[in-house]
Amino acid sequence: MNGVLAVLQKELLTYFRSPIAYFVLAVFFVGTGYFFTYNIFMTGDATMNETFLNMGILLIIVLPMVTMRLFAAEYSARTMELLSALPLKPRDIVLGKYLGAVAILLALTIGTTINLVPLYLFGQPETTSILSGYLGFLLLGLACLAVGQLFSALTQNQIVAALATICVLLGFWFVGYLQGFQHSYELRSLFRHLSFSLHYANFVQGLVRTESIAFYAAVCAIALTLNTSYLDWRR
């Protein structure tokens, strides 16, 4: 556990002593603020539903900027040599880095709650759907981070890591739309189950389904396990 905490602390220091975290936070808050204002004035409803959907797609675009450096930068700066020589298990490194990225996700999440102030001041929003929306947002973010971290471990190039992550995440986001083109029930069901956006939409509508929680948890577990196994295999 000490190893995880050491890596986590190092990650947090690295994030906040370089411009990347500030840049990601700024882009996300400006984007979310814009969508929130637009949606409120367009619909006139005191709801976060539309904004949550916009936040989801925005998350898929910005989180790869957070994860791209996690391992790729270690390879290119040759600091992976140090991490591998220290008495840290690959699991410690993967978890420490992941938790560091999760801290950025939490900062993103907490920052967006400022939108709730005018919502509660001037309207009567449905608190349960807001809570389930935030739960979905966090789960989606956790899955995106795990996938992004895995791709960062597979390449030395941060740009390649970011682009590969965005492609895969967009694929997972839009895979649900392929349902309409399928005759086979099995394929339709598969695409529905693999869809980041359909699971996320459930949360946004206030539905907290075990199936959706399990889906995001499985994505995280698979990506992080593959990440750990890859580091083991590299040795």
Add this chain to the structure above:
Amino acid sequence: MITLESVSKRYGSRTIVEDLSFGVAKGEIVGFLGPNGAGKTTTMRMIAGVTAATTGRVMVAGYDMATENAQAARKIGYAPEHPPVYDALDVSAYLRFVARAKGVPRAEIAADLDYATSACRLESVFRKEVYKLSKGYRQRLGLAQALIGKPEALLLDEPTAGLDPGQIQETREVIRSFGRDHAVLLSTHILPEVTMICGRVAIIDHGRLLAIDSPDGLRRASEQSDCVALLVGAPATGLREALLSVDGVGAVQIDDAGGRSIRATCQVGARDGIEAAIARAVAARWELCRLERQQPTLENVFLQYVKADRVPGADS
């Protein structure tokens, strides 16, 4: 402290290190020599646990690097050739991270940092961000992180590369003092450095160990390639035959530039008193102006081993 038992490393069909066996004892500094691509860094990385040996066993302080990696890694300090430093952190945060990752108890971290920074003369840059450091300071920071956690064995891959002469001197002192009660494996291209600070030298090429002995032992072992250089007054007809007739003289090279003296070089064996025998044989018939025995430098010994290894079919 460090033991390699028949260690090999292969990437696919490419063999980088082959059947390497040697050890570094506590209180010993072993120089690790070899041309570029000989497998030195791969060997160091295997000892440090960065990469696993394909076959064989690496033991550090009694722990098997393959099965007890965490325990073994705590006993080792590894300073790779390129300092593994984080530009975004400052020196103190970087060293603190290494200390925590090495499991140094919280109460001892400050003392450990003090020791490493003073040993590597980093006090003046302790609060400075790493990206602002000069190459020399980065190199020393790479060495300082290896000293954190009081390791019992130290692996240094070209630790003085890029340092100015003053810093090189200081770094050698650090290594020498550390080597008094720790095991140090030092990879370098600077052969005088090896002569100065290493008790033993291991020479590898093509991933195989060619020789391991003290610098003097290596020189002695290769004394068959010692030379005796002579300056003889001209003319000296029959000098070659006279030299070859001396017991222990191998090849003779005569360099007659047409001046007042002739230069001759004889390859001689390890026989005692061979210089006196040559001097008697020459002085009996010609004017002997100068005679000196030329011992091979470590550089010559190193090149001799490596060249012998690269001759097709040579037995190494």
